[in-house]
Amino acid sequence: MANASGTSLVWFRQDLRLHDQPALLAAMAGGARVLAVYVLDDTIAWPAGGASRWWLHSSLASLGAALRQAGAGLVLRRGRSTEIIPALAREAGAGVVHAGIGHEPGWRTADAEVARLLAADGRALALHRTASLIDFDAVRSKTGTVYGMYTPFARAVEELGEPGRPEPAPVAIKPAKAVASDRLEDWDLLPTHPDWAGGFRATWTPGEAAAASRLAQFVGGAVARYGTGRNLPGEDGTSMLSPHLHFGELSPRAVWHASRVEGEGRDHHTYRRELIWRDFSAYLLWHHPTLPEAPLRPAFARLASRTDPDGLRAWQRGLTGVPIVDAGMRQLWQTGWMHNRVRMIAASFLVKHLLIAWQEGAAFFWDTLVDADLASNSASWQWIAGTGIDSQPFFRVFNPVTQGEKFDADGGYVRRFVPELARLPDKYVHAPWTAPAAVLAEAGVTLGGNYPRPVVDLNEGRNRALDVYRRTVREAAA
Numbered sequence: 001m002a003n004a005s006g007t008s009l010v011w012f013r014q015d016l017r018l019h020d021q022p023a024l025l026a027a028m029a030g031g032a033r034v035l036a037v038y039v040l041d042d043t044i045a046w047p048a049g050g051a052s053r054w055w056l057h058s059s060l061a062s063l064g065a066a067l068r069q070a071g072a073g074l075v076l077r078r079g080r081s082t083e084i085i086p087a088l089a090r091e092a093g094a095g096v097v098h099a100g101i102g103h104e105p106g107w108r109t110a111d112a113e114v115a116r117l118l119a120a121d122g123r124a125l126a127l128h129r130t131a132s133l134i135d136f137d138a139v140r141s142k143t144g145t146v147y148g149m150y151t152p153f154a155r156a157v158e159e160l161g162e163p164g165r166p167e168p169a170p171v172a173i174k175p176a177k178a179v180a181s182d183r184l185e186d187w188d189l190l191p192t193h194p195d196w197a198g199g200f201r202a203t204w205t206p207g208e209a210a211a212a213s214r215l216a217q218f219v220g221g222a223v224a225r226y227g228t229g230r231n232l233p234g235e236d237g238t239s240m241l242s243p244h245l246h247f248g249e250l251s252p253r254a255v256w257h258a259s260r261v262e263g264e265g266r267d268h269h270t271y272r273r274e275l276i277w278r279d280f281s282a283y284l285l286w287h288h289p290t291l292p293e294a295p296l297r298p299a300f301a302r303l304a305s306r307t308d309p310d311g312l313r314a315w316q317r318g319l320t321g322v323p324i325v326d327a328g329m330r331q332l333w334q335t336g337w338m339h340n341r342v343r344m345i346a347a348s349f350l351v352k353h354l355l356i357a358w359q360e361g362a363a364f365f366w367d368t369l370v371d372a373d374l375a376s377n378s379a380s381w382q383w384i385a386g387t388g389i390d391s392q393p394f395f396r397v398f399n400p401v402t403q404g405e406k407f408d409a410d411g412g413y414v415r416r417f418v419p420e421l422a423r424l425p426d427k428y429v430h431a432p433w434t435a436p437a438a439v440l441a442e443a444g445v446t447l448g449g450n451y452p453r454p455v456v457d458l459n460e461g462r463n464r465a466l467d468v469y470r471r472t473v474r475e476a477a478a
């Protein structure tokens with residue numbers, strides 16, 4: 001796009017990196033001066049939750065440092081993007097604003113408004129694909145419909161061939177004339193009283209450089225065992241790249257190509273299939289903007305969920321009395337992340353055994369996950385609740401005891417996050433209520449004392465959920 005003024009604005013959002021950053025490269029094209037901007041916009045639907053804010057602080061600090069090293073800076077502003085971006089473009093004399101495509105409905109609305117305001121001022125908004133492998137409008141079934149099922153979607157994506165190779169980071173960026181910036185510290189993104197982020201700091205280093213080293217470590221090791229390792233929450237079997245990918249510190253095609261190695265096996269392919277799941281979720285959100293709020297299968301809008309504040313609080317705090325669920329919820333609380341297998345078990349327990357609406361669980365995850373992603377979170381909750389298009393059938397209810405015994409056979413994961421059960425023998429660690437009194441006493445466990453009894457009888461909870469789901473489906477068909 002023409003850049004008559006010699007200055008371009010690059011508007012960073014969920015692409016906080018310099019490598020493989022098409023919006024940045026387009027802004028630099030033709031030797032233009034670059035004004036790099038990030039806007040903290042809490043007026044957009046689904047503003048970042050607490051854990052995401054913690055991550056964002058360091059990610060912006062890291063991006064700012066990388067931009068300064070390349071010769072430019074990062075301008076920080078807080079407020080409405082629809083006001084700030086057009087005003088900054090005018091102040092800097094930028095002819096074009098370059099940004100990554102925002103696939104969330106709030107960003108799509110904002111982008112349309114920013115484009116309109118820029119055009120009225122003789123400027124333009126240019127959007128680039130920075131956060132996904134595919135163009136969401138280009139992938140359609142043979143009859144032109146939007147895919148609702150993952151498997152044919154993934155096949156169609158694979159038929160497009162390999163994604164393009166990632167571009168290296170620019171070494172030198174010509175800075176635009178200086179404009180005023182907020183101070184990152186003044187945004188109060190980090191917790192102070194209480195400081196709940198100690199476990200976050202011990203687990204994560206946000207930023208592009210740390211993302212690249214985590215990727216290198218994963219593709220040099222665990223990816224080769226990913227097929228089995230990814231289901232074992234007690235092991236480091238997955239990449240833990242989700243927050244880096246969400247904030248765009250890594251481009252998905254950089255991850256794709258890094259996992260493409262000489263003589264690779266099935267595990268590498270299985271891993272890349274997860275990257276396609278990520279695009280599938282974003283594709284669903286792109287084509288169904290109500291995904292975060294409403295069930296994709298309208299029949300389930302009438303599902304009679306329970307209001308159960310005590311049950312919800314027990315779930316949130318990891319005090320349900322069901323060890324694998326509690327371990328997952330405490331991992332989430334301590335580290336801002338939960339293993340995928342346990343996300344499925346904990347989410348299923350909430351929506352099936354407790355029969356609490358999936359939106360309640362999604363909202364809690366939104367606030368507590370460092371990788372909280374509107375597309376992946378909403379699509380995954382709908383998948384578990386059975387309300388999506390490509391969901392597990394509603395009558396599939398994860399049994400948290402057998403899941404725990406299968407995927408955390410030695411109880412190592414439960415013992416790590418639920419230390420009050422650490423001394424229970426393996427046989428009982430996933431179902432302490434089945435242990436004889438003497439075994440509990442020997443392990444120092446008092447049910448209803450230092451560890452709760454289950455908040456719901458697992459069989460009763462399961463049957464209650466199946467009754468309600470069946471009734472909903474029957475009534476919808478009548």
Ligand SMILES: Cc1cc2nc3c(=O)[nH]c(=O)nc-3n(C[C@H](O)[C@H](O)[C@H](O)COP(=O)(O)OP(=O)(O)OC[C@H]3O[C@@H](n4cnc5c(N)ncnc54)[C@H](O)[C@@H]3O)c2cc1C
Nearest residue numbers: 238239240241242274278340343347371372373376377380
């Ligand atoms: C109830 C529920 C809520 C979830 N909420 C989120 C969320 O807010 N943000 C998020 O990024 N993921 C979410 N997931 C998906 C998945 O649990 C995480 O992406 C995964 O655990 C991240 O760990 P990892 O990076 O080690 O994954 P890996 O196994 O190493 O996978 C590599 C990458 O593929 C993507 N990916 C993997 N599994 C999925 C999936 N099922 N759906 C979409 N993308 C996937 C992620 O970007 C991940 O980083 C949710 C899953 C469930 C069941």
